[in-house]
Amino acid sequence: MAANAEITEAAEITKALQRATKDFNLCPNRVWAVARSLPGREKNLPFLIPPTEKNKSMVGHEGHKQCTFDFCEYSRLDFTSVVQRHESCTEDPCERLQGLFPSAILEKAAIDGSPTAWKLDGGSMIQPLQRFMAISHVWSDGTGTGAWADGEVNKCLYSFFKGIAKQFQCEGIWWDTISIPKGKLARSRAINKIQDNYEDARITLVHDCFLRNWEWVDAETACFAIIMSPWFSRGWTLLELAKSPKVKVMFKGALIKDLDEDILAKAEGSSGRHRIATKAIVNLRNKRITNVNDLLTVLGPRHTSWHRDIAIISGLLVGVEIGQVSTQQDIYQRILTQIAKVSHGNLFYNSATMSKCFSWCSANLLDLPLASSESALRVQKNGEVVGTWSVVKLDRIPDRHYIWTDTHPLIRATLRLALMDKDNHILLVEPGVISVTRALVVKISKKVVREVSCQFVGSVKFHPQQKLSEADFFHREAEVRIGHLEGMVEVEGGAWSQVKTWSGDKRVTNSNQLNRPSISGAGESRQVGQWKTDFKSQEWTEGITTQPEVKEKEKEKEGQLRLSTANVDGGEKGDPNVKNQYRWTALHRAIWRGHDEEAQGLIKSGKVNKTIQDKFGQQAIHLAAERGNERVVNLLLQGQDVDPDVRCQHDGQTALHRAAWGGSEAVVKLLLRAKAEPNIQDSMGWTSLHWAAQYNHEAIAKHLLKDGADPDIQCKDKKTALYIAVDRGSASVVELLLEGKADFNIQCKNNKTALDIAAEGNYTSVAQLVLLWAAKVGHEALVKVLVEKDANVESKCSRYSRTPLSWASSNGHEAIVKLLVEKDANVESKDSRYGRTPLLWASSNGHEAIVKLLVEKYANVESKDSRYGRTPLLWAAGNGHKAVVKLLVEKGANVNVKDGSGWTILQVTAKKGHLDVVDRLLIAQADVNAAAAKDN
Structure with a gap:
């Protein structure tokens, strides 16, 4: 029996790999590497790879025809000189940006230990604490330096990234293409701080053309797309995912989703495939390397253009310095002494060893095998x-x-x-x-x-x-x-x-x-x-290249940007409330950089002042809410010293504003339970609901509305949350706001209303949604504007696939029905819940004039719904609508038809006591015997 089970399991694994490579055109090496990196290893494949018929539109990999399960040919190509891509060029030929990103300024910033993110104008560096966006990208997509000179990038490409940075209220961009200097010393310093850029960034944007060709469907398909993407298999992604507190992923149509809130958080209670794919990503998020096994697990399936990059990534991930001339072994030896733990099983390998006291370790750390036992051996400072x-x-x-x-x-x-x-x-x-x-x-x-x-x-x-x-x-x-x-x-x-x-x-x-x-x-x-x-x-x-000594002056300058070890250690050796020149304490820094355990430890110690403000007037609760750290926010709210409604002096925002901006549903709920006020306006006049509308955070908007958020509050530009949602194309939030009775006719500063913006039709999904809503509630003027703008009259609502004509017919909006049928709306469309046509809805609810309109447009009077098998006449008679019955009979409707249970019209009508309708049916010669026969 055990042998048969093994054979069956092996067959399923083989089929899954064939399905991935032949049916979906995925790289076998990438599929195999992802599966092997998870608990259960290749046994995950049958659950991970979806059935062929369910994913016919899946995006495949290009250039992987020669790849095998243990070798990716494509990853061995050198993509460092790939020509830069063009992004929605408005000029032909596209210009190269010249004269921006001066190398001298970049070199000085790197050597001084200052931020190397550029202000959006490309002329100078941002200052510490200024918000910036970091870019995590794939060089094979043409987002690297290409063949251009230093500081030269395609204007359209930079403008594209700049626009996204502005969208997320970032004042600068860190992009290795323009943020890593060429000089040896400066480059070495910049690389040693590369992880800081991802930790300090307000957001990290993931740009991968494979993902940008992937249509967003739901969190499950997005998860699978991410783990199959070239971006996920590259070495630097490991560092960037581990260090970035806030990651945004771009999909087809420049749709941007939050990795944690929109994708990973949706795995609970989902399919096995979703949970497996989520696990592969979560394994890299906030990954703390505590032993050699951790390092081998995350680095094993990664690719880089340069082999030494893996050693550099490993060192940065663990937190060791990378010298200008450090060899691969130098770096690995520092890693081993930093981790200070290995397993017995790690030492059983078959390759060349390092020298001297490290002779027990393979020359390439990645040649060490994964061990099943715990890390019980201790690595000493000298390598023993x-x-x-x-x-x-x-x-x-x-x-x-x-x-x-x-x-x-x-x-x-x-x-x-x-x-x-x-x-x-x-x-x-x-x-x-x-x-x-x-x-x-x-x-x-x-x-x-x-x-x-x-x-x-x-x-x-x-x-x-x-x-x-x-x-x-x-x-x-x-x-x-x-x-x-x-x-x-x-x-x-x-x-x-x-x-x-x-x-x-x-x-x-x-x-x-x-x-x-x-x-x-x-x-x-x-x-x-x-x-x-x-x-x-x-x-x-x-045997180890020592680091060049840092001058005292440079140490002092670095100390201004970093807090002392004693400070970060939670005050055991010093005062945890010590502030640097930007008024950040250890708590500010730990929260912003995603060092959750340190932040929680500081708060629990009882030694920190939780209300200290930095140079921008931000308290710890503002930073924790923006980062979406529910546990830290919860700890901060305990006691009487932290006010959930305290406003940041710089932008007037509360913690609720920041949580709504960041899309953290859990933190929003927590703050609302703490009685946070949802209608406070920031310096731009925006409420938390405005921010939820801006980024289409549907669940957050729902919580805010439930807790009393006013959808009609206007900001300084007189925009309401509804105006912003329509303008941004946030369809799901538009629907919520409409259901919450938001006013469509409030004028903004430019004299336009949300109705005007919807009528412009810049977002098809929003225009369709508004048309559905207007037809449902009877907003004739809005329907007229939208149909005149050629809005799709066959658009369907997401829940039950009902069309505007279906809603208008059901709810008795005669004028709107007339507008829609004149635009040739389909009178035979059926919803997905009951399978009713507009005529069935109108007949059931007794809307005589609408029934007449639909019949005149040749609506089928004998159509039956899919749930009960009833015709328009049967519905009208059963609900006692005599006038509709008379109209349908006159139009030739069958008076002896039976429903799906075998009941005749007479029987249904008599049972409900509509005697006047029974008389009308008898006049129309309804078969009394047929009805009586059913009773027997």
């Missing part, structure tokens, strides 16, 4: 790795059981030589393992007093697995230090005999004993945590 191992003598496992398949020839030769020198080498086995399939071969030092130091030789595998008894383990658990033996003083006798002498006759150490033997460098026996290095630290430091 220390932890518990089981110690086995070499002769305990016969040579014939060693497996050399796929072992590199040079590594195999080194290991074979070591195995011949049994007196000076031992095997290290993962603790707790009895059936051994692999081990490390290490050389032990001959310098022995009470402990022994080891040097990594390589890993070996065994077949069949070796079932060792307790007697085979020289030490069941021992503290082992693996480093570098060069320069150690030798003593007489074999190293193994020294270990035996040290250990005495007691060969097995019980794992429950408090004092485990220690195998380490020379010196007295020490407990864990009391280690002092026994290897030459100078040797390690010689």
Whole structure:
């Protein structure tokens, strides 16, 4: 049974991969990499890849015909010189921007540690705390530097990004194309701060042409599109997703959605496919690297144009400095000492090693295997790795059981030589393992007093697995230090005999004993945590390129932009309320940069002043609300010191304004529960509802209206929320506002009303929505304007697919019905809920004049609804509408028709007591016997 299940599972995985590559034209390497990065690995594929018939319009990958599941040919191409793209050019030929983004200004800012985001005019840098937009993009799309000189970009492309920045009230742009200097020192400084730009940005905009060709349908399809996009597979995306608190993704038609609020937050209670795709993205959001496994998991499936970029990304993600001339190994060694944790399983690899004290690690960190065990080994500052191992003598496992398949020839030769020198080498086995399939071969030092130091030789595998008894383990658990033996003083006798002498006759150490033997460098026996290095630290430091010293003046300047470590540590070593030159405290900085745990810790400590204002008058609650941090906002609101309605001095906004701007439904609900006032106007006169309308935040608008938001408040330009929603094309918010009785006729400063804007028809979806609403409520003038502007009279509402004619017929708006039928509106259209035509609705509700209009337009008097199988005559008779019955009978309607349950018109009408209608049906010769027969 188990074998059959495995075969079935394998078949499903294969089918899913074929479906992805053949039916959807997706890169097999990208599909495979995404699946393998998730818990369950390739078992995710059948759930991740949708059925072919459900996604016929899926956008495929271009240029991936030669890719395989383990190699992406396309990703190996050099896209750094791809010609810059043009974006909606209005000029032919398109101009290159010249004279902007001066390199001297950029170089100075980078060297000084100042922001390298440009003001929108391209002439100078933004100042700290000024809002800017960061761009996360794909160079193969033509959004890189291309072949242009420094600071030259296509005018149309920059204007496009500039317009989006303005849309989100940003005063500057950080875009690597124009924000990374060329000079060595400046470039090194800029790269070391690259993650700061994403943490400090008001928004990070994701630009990927694959996604821009993808029609927005819902959060589920968007999630799948993102994980299949070139952007998601690039290396730098890892850093940008992890560091950006607010990410906006652009889809087809320049539609921009919030990654967290509009896409990831919708996964709860959704399909398995949506949850799997969401997991792949969430794994990178706010990712904290705490061990080597974390790093390997997120970096494994990533591609970069330059191989060294992966090392740089890794270093920046972990938080180590990248020197001007740092080698890949330099960076990886700093990462290892920063993380300070590895798993036993990480050390079983088959590749070249680093040098000196890091000789236990592969030269390329990504060659380390993922480990299933926890990170129990500790990496010391000088590169040694220390932890518990089981110690086995070499002769305990016969040579014939060693497996050399796929072992590199040079590594195999080194290991074979070591195995011949049994007196000076031992095997290290993962603790707790009895059936051994692999081990490390290490050389032990001959310098022995009470402990022994080891040097990594390589890993070996065994077949069949070796079932060792307790007697085979020289030490069941021992503290082992693996480093570098060069320069150690030798003593007489074999190293193994020294270990035996040290250990005495007691060969097995019980794992429950408090004092485990220690195998380490020379010196007295020490407990864990009391280690002092026994290897030459100078040797390690010689192998790493040191960072150039930063001048004191530059340190001081950097300190003005960054708070002290003591400050960020929550006041344990200093005052957490210390302010920098921009009046930011540790709490401001932690909240804005998305360091949630630090922010929560600061608040819970009780030592921070939660109401300190920065240079723009912002309190911590403003920043937390804008970032959508529900937990931090909740903590800030506890107690009496934080006012939810406190206004920022710079723009007059409250926390509710900021939450509505950022699209955080959870924070909006939290603030409203705290009695935040929804009708406060900011410096532009905008309420929170205006901001919800601006960005089509439907759920937020609903909460605001429910809590008393006034839809008719006018801003300084006299615009209402409805005007803004119509002008921005925020169709779903327009519908909410209309249902909330918003006034369509309020004039703005330009003397236009929301009705005028809707009539202009700049947004088809809004024009259709307004037409539906106007037909539904009987707004004849608005319907007339819209149909004269050629609004689609066949537009359907999202809920039940009802047309304007369906609503007008149902609700008795005769003049509107006349307008619509004169525009050839379809009189036979049916809604999706009941399957009723306009004539069925009009007949059911007794609108005689409308019935007459529709019949004159040849509406089918014998049409039946899909739920009850009733005709217009049956509905009219059953509801007692005598005049409509008379009209339909005169038009030849069948008086003996039966509904879906077999009831005749007479039977339905009599049962409801409409005797006058019964008389009219009898006059029309309705079959009495047929009705009686049904009763029997």
